[in-house]
Amino acid sequence: xxxxxxxxxxxxxxxxxxxxxxxxxxxxxxxxxxxxxxxxxxxxxxxxxxxxxxxxxxxxxxxxxxxxxxxxxxxxxxxxxxxxxxxxxxxxxxxxxxxxxxxxxxxxxxxxxxxxxxxxxxxxxxxxxxxxxxxxxxxxxxxxxxxxxxxxxxxxxxxxxxxxxxxxxxxxxxxxxxxxxxxxxxxxxxxxxxxxxxxxxxxxxxxxxxxxxxxxxxxxxxxxxxxxxxxxxxxxxxxxxxxxxxxxxxxxxxxxxxxxxxxxxxxxxxxxxxxxxxxxxxxxxxxxxxxxxxxxxxxxxxxxxxxxxxxxxxxxxxxxxxxxxxxxxxxxxxxxxxxxxxxxxxxxxxxxxxxxxxxxxxxxxxxxxxxxxxxxxxxxxxxxxxxxxxxxxxxxxxxxxxxxxxxxxxxxxxxxxxxxxxxxxxxxxxxxxxxxxxxxxxxxxxxxxxxxxxxxxxxxxxxxxxxxxxxxxxxxxxxxxxxxxxxxxxxx
Amino acid sequence: xxxxxxxxxxxxxxxxxxxxxxxxxxxxxxxxxxxxxxxxxxxxxxxxxxxxxxxxxxxxxxxxxxxxxxxxxxxxxxxxxxxxxxxxxxxxxxxxxxxxxxxxxxxxxxxxxxxxxxxxxxxxxxxxxxxxxxxxxxxxxxxxxxxxxxxxxxxxxxxxxxxxxxxxxxxxxxxxxxxxxxxxxxxxxxxxxxxxxxxxxxxxxxxxxxxxxxxxxxxxxxxxxxxxxxxxxxxxxxxxxxxxxxxxxxxxxxxxxxxxxxxxxxxxxxxxxxxxxxxxxxxxxxxxxxxxxxxxxxxxxxxxxxxxxxxxxxxxxxxxxxxxxxxxxxxxxxxxxxxxxxxxxxxxxxxxxxxxxxxxxxxxxxxxxxxxxxxxxxxxxxxxxxxxxxxxxxxxxxxxxxxxxxxxxxxxxxxxxxxxxxxxxxxxxxxxxxxxxxxxxxxxxxxxxxxxxxxxxxxxxxxxxxxxxxxxxxxxxxxxxxxxxxxxxxxx
Numbered sequence: 001x002x003x004x005x006x007x008x009x010x011x012x013x014x015x016x017x018x019x020x021x022x023x024x025x026x027x028x029x030x031x032x033x034x035x036x037x038x039x040x041x042x043x044x045x046x047x048x049x050x051x052x053x054x055x056x057x058x059x060x061x062x063x064x065x066x067x068x069x070x071x072x073x074x075x076x077x078x079x080x081x082x083x084x085x086x087x088x089x090x091x092x093x094x095x096x097x098x099x100x101x102x103x104x105x106x107x108x109x110x111x112x113x114x115x116x117x118x119x120x121x122x123x124x125x126x127x128x129x130x131x132x133x134x135x136x137x138x139x140x141x142x143x144x145x146x147x148x149x150x151x152x153x154x155x156x157x158x159x160x161x162x163x164x165x166x167x168x169x170x171x172x173x174x175x176x177x178x179x180x181x182x183x184x185x186x187x188x189x190x191x192x193x194x195x196x197x198x199x200x201x202x203x204x205x206x207x208x209x210x211x212x213x214x215x216x217x218x219x220x221x222x223x224x225x226x227x228x229x230x231x232x233x234x235x236x237x238x239x240x241x242x243x244x245x246x247x248x249x250x251x252x253x254x255x256x257x258x259x260x261x262x263x264x265x266x267x268x269x270x271x272x273x274x275x276x277x278x279x280x281x282x283x284x285x286x287x288x289x290x291x292x293x294x295x296x297x298x299x300x301x302x303x304x305x306x307x308x309x310x311x312x313x314x315x316x317x318x319x320x321x322x323x324x325x326x327x328x329x330x331x332x333x334x335x336x337x338x339x340x341x342x343x344x345x346x347x348x349x350x351x352x353x354x355x356x357x358x359x360x361x362x363x364x365x366x367x368x369x370x371x372x373x374x375x376x377x378x379x380x381x382x383x384x385x386x387x388x389x390x391x392x393x394x395x396x397x398x399x400x401x402x403x404x405x406x407x408x409x410x411x412x413x414x415x416x417x418x419x420x421x422x423x424x425x426x427x428x429x430x431x432x433x434x435x436x437x438x439x440x441x442x443x444x445x446x447x448x449x450x451x452x453x454x455x456x457x458x459x460x461x462x463x464x465x466x467x468x469x470x471x472x473x474x475x476x477x478x479x480x481x482x483x484x485x486x487x488x489x490x491x492x
Numbered sequence: 493x494x495x496x497x498x499x500x501x502x503x504x505x506x507x508x509x510x511x512x513x514x515x516x517x518x519x520x521x522x523x524x525x526x527x528x529x530x531x532x533x534x535x536x537x538x539x540x541x542x543x544x545x546x547x548x549x550x551x552x553x554x555x556x557x558x559x560x561x562x563x564x565x566x567x568x569x570x571x572x573x574x575x576x577x578x579x580x581x582x583x584x585x586x587x588x589x590x591x592x593x594x595x596x597x598x599x600x601x602x603x604x605x606x607x608x609x610x611x612x613x614x615x616x617x618x619x620x621x622x623x624x625x626x627x628x629x630x631x632x633x634x635x636x637x638x639x640x641x642x643x644x645x646x647x648x649x650x651x652x653x654x655x656x657x658x659x660x661x662x663x664x665x666x667x668x669x670x671x672x673x674x675x676x677x678x679x680x681x682x683x684x685x686x687x688x689x690x691x692x693x694x695x696x697x698x699x700x701x702x703x704x705x706x707x708x709x710x711x712x713x714x715x716x717x718x719x720x721x722x723x724x725x726x727x728x729x730x731x732x733x734x735x736x737x738x739x740x741x742x743x744x745x746x747x748x749x750x751x752x753x754x755x756x757x758x759x760x761x762x763x764x765x766x767x768x769x770x771x772x773x774x775x776x777x778x779x780x781x782x783x784x785x786x787x788x789x790x791x792x793x794x795x796x797x798x799x800x801x802x803x804x805x806x807x808x809x810x811x812x813x814x815x816x817x818x819x820x821x822x823x824x825x826x827x828x829x830x831x832x833x834x835x836x837x838x839x840x841x842x843x844x845x846x847x848x849x850x851x852x853x854x855x856x857x858x859x860x861x862x863x864x865x866x867x868x869x870x871x872x873x874x875x876x877x878x879x880x881x882x883x884x885x886x887x888x889x890x891x892x893x894x895x896x897x898x899x900x901x902x903x904x905x906x907x908x909x910x911x912x913x914x915x916x917x918x919x920x921x922x923x924x925x926x927x928x929x930x931x932x933x934x935x936x937x938x939x940x941x942x943x944x945x946x947x948x949x950x951x952x953x954x955x956x957x958x959x960x961x962x963x964x965x966x967x968x969x970x971x972x973x974x975x976x977x978x979x980x981x982x983x984x
Contacts, residue, residue, distance in 0.1 A: 112841070143628040
């Protein structure tokens with residue numbers, strides 16, 4: 001078991017050890033029943049005092065993550081009879097536990113696709129709202145005209161035609177682009193990963209919003225980054241706090257979702273967009289601008305991306321392409337300039353030699369077409385109706401003490417519970433009723449807040465959405481009125 | 493510019509510095525005209541003696557990679573008028589040069605897709621030999637029956653049906669598999685990358701064959717691994733040397749291509765397959781068995797994969813799926829067991845949340861079908877004809893002093909020149925005649941041998957193959973008979 005600690009971080013060492021173990025348990029990387037090193041061995045391994053190690057283990061035990069057995073040792077707490085059920089054959093793999101890995105956290109994958117009937121966890125668009133039939137016909141025509149698309153590799157940088165169309169399209173949203181500075185990625189997740197693997201190494205400082213997109217946390221933690229966080233208010237990242245952090249730590253990367261922030265829905269003001277760029281310029285940092293929901297606005301159009309005012313190549317701009325169109329194709333784009341771009345392209349070659357040509361060609365006819373504009377317009381209307389439904393249900397049924405932010409775009413709604421109520425507990429109850437959502441704790445890179453939930457209103461149809469939100473309100477109602485802090489384990 | 497040196501490696505520090513700079517130049521990561529740090533600064537940065545730094549720079553200058561200008565400094569050598577042509581706007585990105593990266597090498601991408609008319613560089617199959625029309629009809633039928641494939645994410649681990657078919661198919665080649673221990677990747681390149689990012693960190697020892705697949709070198713170098721190499725003879729990796737290395741260094745990973753080794757074509761004997769597994773078990777190492785050409789044999793079937801005799805989860809088995817079928821889909825699979833598998837799955841989530849569903853479903857009807865068996869049979873015949881053509885031309889036209897290995901399968905042929913002749917020089921001449929191949933130097937992880945070439949006979953039709961090989965023979969003929977060592981720069 002490898003635990004990374006950052007001696008220059010603002011968080012105490014015992015809290016870092018606690019968090020590292022919680023992250024590994026929640027990511028399924030430390031399995032139930034597994035024996036942990038003794039406090040003595042741990043303190044020696046990490047070069048920390050015995051007191052620090054003891055403090056971390058005490059908190060873990062108190063919070064129900066681990067359990068100590070007199071004379072036997074400390075173990076990851078078993079909730080089901082998992083160990084007894086363990087098949088005999090598995091024991092022949094036990095030697096593998098001594099193989100150290102570099103994977104401290106992988107939480108997002110566990111909430112990305114979930115089997116529950118009412119899925120408010122996945123930030124995805126209801127397939128019924130997507131132009132499947134149209135794309136199917138286009139793909140048929142394309143492949144019957146040119147079946148060799150199936151038998152050829154695309155360029156590592158991405159299909160030229162797609163990059164051309166994408167450059168035109170980005171220009172229309174105010175982002176100056178040429179086909180030469182666009183890189184096609186396998187979704188935005190890969191875009192974040194490419195930047196991290198190229199520019200972030202152990203101890204490099206990365207600034208993130210808190211809360212933020214959990215998939216990005218997983219990636220930066222995997223590179224051993226020192227993550228510092230800046231809170232988000234209704235106008236986006238708190239620039240005053242960012243400025244202070246940057247003065248002190250000179251981060252290498254600032255990761256932000258300025259438009260319909262995930263998970264809070266906040267929109268960064270134009271003023272703050274200018275300020276964040278000024279800061280990045282003054283300390284020679286890179287900004288990752290993750291912009292998946294640019295087209296999904298319910299009121300007025302959001303301000304132009306930060307990338308639109310970036311003249312010196314500080315912003316690496318990420319835009320999902322297939323998410324609101326054809327998620328089965330998994331295409332995103334990255335736009336950057338100069339040697340930063342060249343290095344990201346080299347990293348893409350090392351990663352997978354380029355995204356599949358078939359998926360790129362499949363969405364090509366749609367990009368930048370009038371049909372795409374119309375589709376986005378319809379999508380805005382349909383999603384706005386769902387958001388409004390959720391807001392109405394919340395205001396009707398949610399008990400006192402619970403608050404939420406009204407999102408003006410995007411797919412998510414951020415709900416805050418009374419601070420004593422743990423979203424992970426609520427999730428256990430919800431799952432019993434075939435309902436799931438994203439517990440807010442997954443969205444915090446460093447010090448986790450447990451009393452939030454992210455509810456995505458985009459994936460379920462209105463009927464299931466109605467059922468899900470009502471169920472959620474009922475669960476919260478009964479938990480808050482009973483005011484009993486559950487003693488069950490806070491993870492799942 | 494970041495240079496990694498490994499103090500425990502067998503290679504001298506000055507050679508490591510030399511190699512690191514050559515790799516970055518050949519990967520396009522250090523651009524022409526760029527100023528390098530002075531020897532004084534470099535020796536300080538790396539904590540090496542001034543003599544070591546001077547020695548590395550002297551060799552680089554002697555070999556034509558860099559140039560020193562009295563009173564000005566040391567620069568990457570300019571071959572074209574690149575610097576003068578540099579557009580003014582680029583200067584606003586100059587600050588980016590101070591952004592350190594973790595990308596020491598990315599050579600393979602530069603040879604993967606090349607614009608030359610006669611491409612003997614790419615290990616790809618001629619699109620004319622692939623079942624494009626059949627797949628096109630299958631895709632059409634699948635999408636018209638179920639267009640929602642376009643609008644859904646697949647499982648992170650990969651489509652269940654594909655994993656089921658693949659498990660059956662692997663069983664037929666002697667690899668015991670279940671759908672649960674198969675992970676679908678975006679090509680084998682991503683499979684290698686997933687293992688590296690999960691299990692390899694700075695200073696971890698990785699053993700590779702020398703020569704080997706350049707794309708794997710790029711990946712392990714990117715993780716800061718200490719790479720040790722074992723030569724390959726006609727029976728595959730030299731196990732006696734591997735045993736010695738392992739006794740001394742206990743590598744974490746052994747990367748091997750036992751069947752139709754890339755680039756030499758060697759096939760590891762069954763005895764050595766058993767020995768390599770014994771060694772891995774005795775030192776608790778992981779083996780990556782990269783097996784892209786299993787079906788492309790020209791004589792008798794190769795021995796069963798090492799994975800077939802692995803009972804304790806030491807082997808991570810990689811098989812390209814789409815390479816000989818539909819490269820436009822970019823699908824590979826990885827088979828592993830136990831916690832090693834679970835951790836690779838978590839890494840896949842962090843990387844890209846799963847490969848696209850469309851490409852997975854597109855090849856599904858073909859996998860494990862009678863049609864696939866027939867296709868592979870035809871492919872073997874067609875590629876054998878091309879290999880024979882090349883062998884015939886080589887024995888007719890190749891000058892004395894050049895030798896080659898007859899491959900019994902796979903797509904590549906390994907040619908060795910007189911040791912004074914640099915394959916990179918030959919490539920410069922070849923490109924003038926619209927011909928390209930892979931210079932052997934790209935295939936060496938540590939100490940590069942420059943007097944080899946890899947020629948792929950699978951991508952060009954017979955006419956162009958004829959033209960290309962004849963041209964190559966002529967170039968070598970004139971270079972060897974003139975016996976003039978060219979004074980042009982050895983890179984490109």
